[in-house]
Amino acid sequence: MIKSFKNNIKGILIEGLTLSSALVIIAIIVVMIAVIVIGGKDQISWEFLTSFPEDGMTKGGIFPAIYGTALLVIIMSVAAVPFGTITAIYLTEYANENAIIAKVIRFAVRTLAVIPSIIYGLFGLGFFIKFVGTEMDNTFLGGQLKWGQPNILWASLTMALLTLPVVIVSVEEALKTVPKDLRAASLALGATKWQTIWKVVLPGSISGIMTGTILAVSRGAGEVAPILFTGVAYYVATLPASFSDQFMVLGYHIYVMTTQSANVDQTMPIQFGTTLVLLALTFILNISAIVLRYRIRQKKSN
Amino acid sequence: MTKKTKKGKKSDENVSGLIDITRKKFRWSDYLAEKVIKGVAFLSITIVVLIFIFVFRESLPIFKQEKAPAKTEAIAETQETYGEVTDKPATTDVQETYGEVTDQSNNHAIGDSTSSADKSYTVSAGSGYDDNKSALKSLLTKEWVPVSEKPRYGILALIIGTFKVTIISILFAAPLAILAALYTASFASRRMKEIIKPTIELLAGFPSVVIGFFALMVLASFLQDVFHYDTRLNSFVGGIAMGIAAIPIIFTITEDALTAVPRTFNEASLALGASKWQTAFFVILPAATPGIFAAVLLGIGRVFGETMIALMATGNASQMGLNPFESVRTLAATIGAEMAEVVFGDTHYNVLFLIGSLLFIFTFILNAIAEFYVKGKLMKRIQGK
Numbered sequence: 001m002i003k004s005f006k007n008n009i010k011g012i013l014i015e016g017l018t019l020s021s022a023l024v025i026i027a028i029i030v031v032m033i034a035v036i037v038i039g040g041k042d043q044i045s046w047e048f049l050t051s052f053p054e055d056g057m058t059k060g061g062i063f064p065a066i067y068g069t070a071l072l073v074i075i076m077s078v079a080a081v082p083f084g085t086i087t088a089i090y091l092t093e094y095a096n097e098n099a100i101i102a103k104v105i106r107f108a109v110r111t112l113a114v115i116p117s118i119i120y121g122l123f124g125l126g127f128f129i130k131f132v133g134t135e136m137d138n139t140f141l142g143g144q145l146k147w148g149q150p151n152i153l154w155a156s157l158t159m160a161l162l163t164l165p166v167v168i169v170s171v172e173e174a175l176k177t178v179p180k181d182l183r184a185a186s187l188a189l190g191a192t193k194w195q196t197i198w199k200v201v202l203p204g205s206i207s208g209i210m211t212g213t214i215l216a217v218s219r220g221a222g223e224v225a226p227i228l229f230t231g232v233a234y235y236v237a238t239l240p241a242s243f244s245d246q247f248m249v250l251g252y253h254i255y256v257m258t259t260q261s262a263n264v265d266q267t268m269p270i271q272f273g274t275t276l277v278l279l280a281l282t283f284i285l286n287i288s289a290i291v292l293r294y295r296i297r298q299k300k301s302n
Numbered sequence: 303m304t305k306k307t308k309k310g311k312k313s314d315e316n317v318s319g320l321i322d323i324t325r326k327k328f329r330w331s332d333y334l335a336e337k338v339i340k341g342v343a344f345l346s347i348t349i350v351v352l353i354f355i356f357v358f359r360e361s362l363p364i365f366k367q368e369k370a371p372a373k374t375e376a377i378a379e380t381q382e383t384y385g386e387v388t389d390k391p392a393t394t395d396v397q398e399t400y401g402e403v404t405d406q407s408n409n410h411a412i413g414d415s416t417s418s419a420d421k422s423y424t425v426s427a428g429s430g431y432d433d434n435k436s437a438l439k440s441l442l443t444k445e446w447v448p449v450s451e452k453p454r455y456g457i458l459a460l461i462i463g464t465f466k467v468t469i470i471s472i473l474f475a476a477p478l479a480i481l482a483a484l485y486t487a488s489f490a491s492r493r494m495k496e497i498i499k500p501t502i503e504l505l506a507g508f509p510s511v512v513i514g515f516f517a518l519m520v521l522a523s524f525l526q527d528v529f530h531y532d533t534r535l536n537s538f539v540g541g542i543a544m545g546i547a548a549i550p551i552i553f554t555i556t557e558d559a560l561t562a563v564p565r566t567f568n569e570a571s572l573a574l575g576a577s578k579w580q581t582a583f584f585v586i587l588p589a590a591t592p593g594i595f596a597a598v599l600l601g602i603g604r605v606f607g608e609t610m611i612a613l614m615a616t617g618n619a620s621q622m623g624l625n626p627f628e629s630v631r632t633l634a635a636t637i638g639a640e641m642a643e644v645v646f647g648d649t650h651y652n653v654l655f656l657i658g659s660l661l662f663i664f665t666f667i668l669n670a671i672a673e674f675y676v677k678g679k680l681m682k683r684i685q686g687k
Contacts, residue, residue, distance in 0.1 A: 007577060007580075011577055011578065011579035011580075014579045015578075018484045018488075019485050021478045022481070022482035025502060025505070025549055025553070028505075028549075029501060032508070032512075032513070035516060035520050036512070036516065083342055086339050086343065087343045089339055090339045090340060090343035094343075105346055107670075107673060108346040108347040108349070110669060111350050112346060112349060114604075114665055114668070115353065115607070115662065115665055115666075116603075116606065116607020116608070116609070116634060116665055117607070117609065118661070119353065119658055121637075122356075122637065122641075122654075126357060127353075127356040130360075131356065164349070168346070192331075192332045193336075194331060194332045194335040197335075215507075219507075221509070222508070222511065223510070224510070225510075225609035225610055225634075228609075228638055228642060229641045251511040252511075254512070254515055255514070255610060255614065258515060258519070259518075259613065259614060271519075272519075278512060279508070282507050282508070283504070290503060290504070
């Protein structure tokens with residue numbers, strides 16, 4: 001009796017311990033959100049979102065940063081989503097699960113997912129700017145410097161590499177939910193493998209591709225390290241008009257305002273406001289991705 | 303419709319022999335599609351290889367320079383080195399390009415930073431070649447003074463700083479995340495699960511710069527009030543903030559590992575009279591240890607390469623001490639802070655790329671261990687071989 005009683009107490013304690021750690025994590029999240037929302041909510045106004053920074057960035061809005069972020073994620077998605085989707089198709093439809101090639105590709109994808117984002121920045125600098133860009137300048141522009149310096153194209157492509165594994169994993173998960181029977185039926189009707197993929201498998205996994213895109217966009221919108229030296233600028237007076245322009249980004253704006261600004265206290269509301277905008281953006285994207293993914297999983301279990 | 307007619311034709315043609323029906327007809331569109339898809343799939347492998355090559359390539363001059371006896375020859379050798387490594391046709395071309403980029407980017411960097419940076423760097427482009435020898439020698443010293451009359455590139459303090467922050471953050475994040483995962487996997491009701499899991503997944507979507515901002519603005523002051531230390535930004539604050547970033551990774555992978563433990567384990571344990579918590583702690587948790595190990599490794603990888611939080615919350619002063627309440631400078635933060643201000647092709651630039659290579663190799667190894675060693679063990683344990 002006494003032993004079982006002791007055991008009971010122990011059990012309650014241990015269950016309480018695990019529960020409280022889960023609650024601590026949730027509390028951290030809630031506190032973070034609350035602090036940022038409370039600090040930034042007064043700053044948010046239509047004017048703040050649509051005007052340029054003024055007075056050495058101590059006043060005014062963050063429109064160029066929002067515009068730059070949007071442009072960055074659009075170019076990035078155009079590059080990352082097709083490549084990611086095709087890789088996922090290869091892994092689920094063509095590759096033999098136990099083939100060494102498929103294993104190596106999977107390992108490469110997972111490696112891409114864990115490489116620190118700053119390394120992508122270095123790669124963007126070493127490969128896109130100094131190798132590809134400089135070569136392009138030499139061949140097409142006779143050595144005139146245009147592509148061999150940081151710009152929005154190189155930054156977006158660097159970001160595309162970073163978000164490639166996100167797309168691949170999401171699409172793969174969605175492709176697997178398309179029932180084997182559907183594929184078999186299509187093949188039995190005489191459709192070729194490619195026709196089956198194009199007309200049956202892909203339409204059935206469109207929500208997965210969307211989830212992947214949304215997650216990639218949310219990741220790309222928030223990352224700063226890869227674009228630190230591949231294209232982002234502290235302040236540009238005009239919006240980027242071509243691929244060879246530099247641009248502003250929300251995340252980098254927060255970073256420079258908090259650490260490089262001469263007057264941190266004065267710009268505090270702007271910092272909180274910008275952080276709130278970035279957080280709200282990634283939040284909306286993430287929640288919609290979670291909802292979509294939840295639906296896919298429901299479909300799978302049915 | 304077209305599909306059907308095609309099929310009809312095909313079967314008409316093939317009525318004569320059964321063998322022909324089973325044999326696949328060669329189609330260019332299918333063949334091409336397969337080849338293109340395969341080619342694109344190889345891209346991820348190519349990217350990993352390219353990342354390694356290009357990050358490492360930029361750090362090579364440090365090692366090459368040392369062998370050169372005279373200054374002029376040293377320059378000649380650089381040319382060759384660039385040519386060799388990159389497979390570019392014209393070496394002189396490359397050299398010119400580097401020169402140009404150096405000049406312009408120098409102006410550009412200064413123009414960029416004058417408005418912002420309070421520190422004015424005066425780096426001379428020509429200083430690079432003499433430095434390389436001493437740079438290599440100074441690599442394993444404690445002093446990181448890249449911008450001075452006599453630059454020293456001691457990365458030892460940076461490495462120690464990085465490990466210090468990593469240890470603090472893992473000590474904070476791993477127990478929390480693992481226990482929380484155990485709760486969701488073993489104790490939580492369905493409803494609780496549906497609250498906890500998406501919420502923590504949401505944390506994974508927090509941009510690191512937002513976590514860094516939170517640490518800088520709120521967490522630093524809060525922790526200082528609690529622990530009463532002197533420097534407001536230090537490795538402790540940075541470690542906790544990075545731990546917050548690492549929690550969702552450790553949680554998700556641990557949770558996956560715990561739920562992957564076969565149900566029979568659970569049932570057998572309960573049938574033998576063990577209580578729920580005993581089953582969770584002495585059966586499920588041990589069975590999933592390799593997976594949890596992998597989770598912690600990937601968490602370490604995340605913290606190790608974290609840049610923005612390190613830049614914002616660790617104080618960024620390279621110090622050797624083991625006191626957690628001192629400012630530190632991590633490897634990744636060093637790259638992030640200094641790369642924008644160096645001269646392309648300079649020794650300092652090369653050293654930063656060398657640090658990048660170190661980071662890359664370290665995370666690559668961590669991932670490889672998590673992937674192969676752990677997975678093999680996990681399978682063995684669960685299948686009972």
